[in-house]
Amino acid sequence: xxxxxxxxxxxxxxxxxxxxxxxxxxxxxxxxxxxxxxxxxxxxxxxxxxxxxxxxxxxxxxxxxxxxxxxxxxxxxxxxxxxxxxxxxxxxxxxxxxxxxxxxxxxxxxxxxxxxxxxxxxxxxxxxxxxxxxxxxxxxxxxxxxxxxxxxxxxxxxxxxxxxxxxxxxxxxxxxxxxxxxxxxxxxxxxxxxxxxxxxxxxxxxxxxxxxxxxxxxxxxxxxxxxxxxxxxxxxxxxxxxxxxxxxxxxxxxxxxxxxxxxxxxxxxxxxxxxxxxxxxxxxxxxxxxxxxxxxxxxxxxxxxxxxxxxxxxxxxxxxxxxxxxxxxxxxxxxxxxxxxxxxxxxxxxxxxxxxxxxxxxxxxxxxxxxxxxxxxxxxxxxxxxxxxxxxxxxxxxxxxxxxxxxxxxxxxxxxxxxxxxxxxxxxxxxxxxxxxxxxxxxxxxxxxxxxxxxxxxxxxxxxxxxxxxxxxxxxxxxxxxxxxxxxxxxxxxxxxxxxxxxxxxxxxxxxxxxxxxxxxxxxxxxxxxxxxxxxxxxxxxxxxxxxxxxxxxxxxxxxxxxxxxxxxxxxxxxxxxxxxxxxxxxxxxxxxx
Numbered sequence: 011x012x013x014x015x016x017x018x019x020x021x022x023x024x025x026x027x028x029x030x031x032x033x034x035x036x037x038x039x040x041x042x043x044x045x046x047x048x049x050x051x052x053x054x055x056x057x058x059x060x061x062x063x064x065x066x067x068x069x070x071x072x073x074x075x076x077x078x079x080x081x082x083x084x085x086x087x088x089x090x091x092x093x094x095x096x097x098x099x100x101x102x103x104x105x106x107x108x109x110x111x112x113x114x115x116x117x118x119x120x121x122x123x124x125x126x127x128x129x130x131x132x133x134x135x136x137x138x139x140x141x142x143x144x145x146x147x148x149x150x151x152x153x154x155x156x157x158x159x160x161x162x163x164x165x166x167x168x169x170x171x172x173x174x175x176x177x178x179x180x181x182x183x184x185x186x187x188x189x190x191x192x193x194x195x196x197x198x199x200x201x202x203x204x205x206x207x208x209x210x211x212x213x214x215x216x217x218x219x220x221x222x223x224x225x226x227x228x229x230x231x232x233x234x235x236x237x238x239x240x241x242x243x244x245x246x247x248x249x250x251x252x253x254x255x256x257x258x259x260x261x262x263x264x265x266x267x268x269x270x271x272x273x274x275x276x277x278x279x280x281x282x283x284x285x286x287x288x289x290x291x292x293x294x295x296x297x298x299x300x301x302x303x304x305x306x307x308x309x310x311x312x313x314x315x316x317x318x319x320x321x322x323x324x325x326x327x328x329x330x331x332x333x334x335x336x337x338x339x340x341x342x343x344x345x346x347x348x349x350x351x352x353x354x355x356x357x358x359x360x361x362x363x364x365x366x367x368x369x370x371x372x373x374x375x376x377x378x379x380x381x382x383x384x385x386x387x388x389x390x391x392x393x394x395x396x397x398x399x400x401x402x403x404x405x406x407x408x409x410x411x412x413x414x415x416x417x418x419x420x421x422x423x424x425x426x427x428x429x430x431x432x433x434x435x436x437x438x439x440x441x442x443x444x445x446x447x448x449x450x451x452x453x454x455x456x457x458x459x460x461x462x463x464x465x466x467x468x469x470x471x472x473x474x475x476x477x478x479x480x481x482x483x484x485x486x487x488x489x490x491x492x493x494x495x496x497x498x499x500x501x502x503x504x505x506x507x508x509x510x511x512x513x514x515x516x517x518x519x520x521x522x523x524x525x526x527x528x529x530x531x532x533x534x535x536x537x538x539x540x541x542x543x544x545x546x547x548x549x550x551x552x553x554x555x556x557x558x559x560x561x562x563x564x565x566x567x568x569x570x571x572x573x574x575x576x577x578x579x580x581x582x583x584x585x586x587x588x589x590x591x592x593x594x595x596x597x598x599x600x601x602x603x604x
Contacts, residue, residue, distance in 0.1 A: 158185075160184060162560070164225050170229060171237040186219075202267075224299055245298060250312065277325075281321055297314065299352075300353055308326050319343060343383060343384065346386070354399075356401075360428045371399065397417040496514050498514055502576055515550070517545065559572060
């Protein structure tokens with residue numbers, strides 16, 4: 011073995027390799043080259059070298075790397091990706107000279123635990139940094155629900171009160187669980203299981219063992235009383251509940267699973283429809299899919315996915331207000347277009363509530379600035395083309411007037427000007443109290459010319475480039491700088507080729523295409539579709555295939571976290587590593603100024 015290779019091995023492993031170990035390493039080098047990097051393979055390496063524990067993993071890395079270096083093996087990009095997807099050890103390979111490339115190797119220890127990591131190169135202020143894309147399998151502690159695999163859905167951080175800053179909370183809808191996941195080591199997970207409903211909730215016995223927790227949120231206000239309070243929507247039970255996680259996390263059991271009991275429910279809100287005077291014998295479950303707080307933290311607004319409604323419940327107020335308010339007094343507001351399937355809501359910069367309607371391809375607004383709230387909506391495309399909006403969030407920058415939402419079918423992100431909507435669009439709507447139409451999508455088509463004139467400039471669509479024509483768009487999030495992060499994944503039913511999925515960063519903070527590229531606009535029929543010329547776009551390829559990306563959020567430090575519903579994994583992208591000095595293998599795909 012050459013001195014250079016021996017030195018490289020010591021640097022790679024961080025070990026002092028004695029002569030006996032070196033001899034064993036040399037004798038097994040060629041034999042172990044074809045070894046797949048899995049648990050069985052690592053044990054064989056450990057036995058051959060007489061090393062156990064963490065050191066065996068490091069030496070296994072050294073064996074594979076040294077073999078590749080000494081034999082000058084080159085592997086194709088396709089072979090590399092296939093190996094990485096299987097969790098095999100990936101040997102170095104060369105890229106063409108005109109491709110920007112860096113080292114991309116799964117972390118050895120985490121590969122054994124089912125964790126997959128990809129390191130890519132990004133530039134921040136013209137300095138190269140590591141951007142680590144990783145995903146981690148969820149461990150639901152052997153909780154079994156007949157015929158239902160695990161599915162990872164929503165994410166929550168305490169952004170206001172600093173509770174559990176080192177953790178992210180994740181909902182496992184089909185496993186009836188919420189998990190507390192360590193940010194430092196996401197394989198460390200504590201699971202909270204909803205086994206039986208609250209005794210006074212009158213939940214249908216047929217659904218008693220299937221709560222289906224979905225949306226999770228912490229308070230949007232600074233409050234000592236709200237620190238550690240997690241609000242959870244139990245979709246199949248038709249309940250929104252409040253849990254004191256400060257107390258629950260202290261119940262930690264050795265197996266890492268905690269059963270939620272009657273005493274753990276701080277508040278329970280029944281959001282099903284009972285009819286006027288509670289005349290419906292069997293209440294109709296709204297299936298509260300998404301919910302948010304209003305600007306004053308007095309109400310929760312939630313989507314009735316099954317009932318085509320937006321509802322609200324009062325959660326705080328003066329003693330006089332709360333004395334006259336009963337938890338049973340849930341208000342429901344109809345979405346103007348029937349069969350819309352409202353799914354997501356968020357508080358806007360205008361202090362109104364904004365939401366997405368999956369099936370009608372519309373955005374709705376709940377006007378909360380009046381005594382009796384009412385709902386209006388706007389079609390994303392004036393001709394009713396399918397856009398399938400998913401998530402909607404405000405631009406968090408001070409003074410912003412925009413809401414951003416993702417379009418699954420359009421593979422686009424869209425920007426809605428809340429001020430223009432309020433000034434131009436909502437002013438023409440007739441309030442429900444008048445008994446007149448409040449302008450459903452059908453009404454807008456009937457009076458098309460007037461509606462098109464009013465909607466100009468309200469919604470701008472930015473088509474996101476696809477890596478292949480099978481891609482769909484998932485959720486989106488907006489950073490404190492104004493970067494838009496979104497999810498692009500391949501339809502699982504059309505992915506026979508094993509194509510990868512991506513997290514995408516759109517740097518609208520550095521360039522707004524609407525300001526410089528008027529020629530790319532389509533202003534016909536009051537709809538703005540903007541070309542993406544000049545916009546810096548970053549693509550982060552994920553190590554797992556067929557993810558069905560569901561939700562993406564930023565933690566208080568703007569690290570990116572996301573859920574993979576189809577793969578039942580949680581993922582993250584962290585751009586805070588040390589500077590990378592050396593280029594090596596596999597590239598981060600980046601389209602800059604396209």
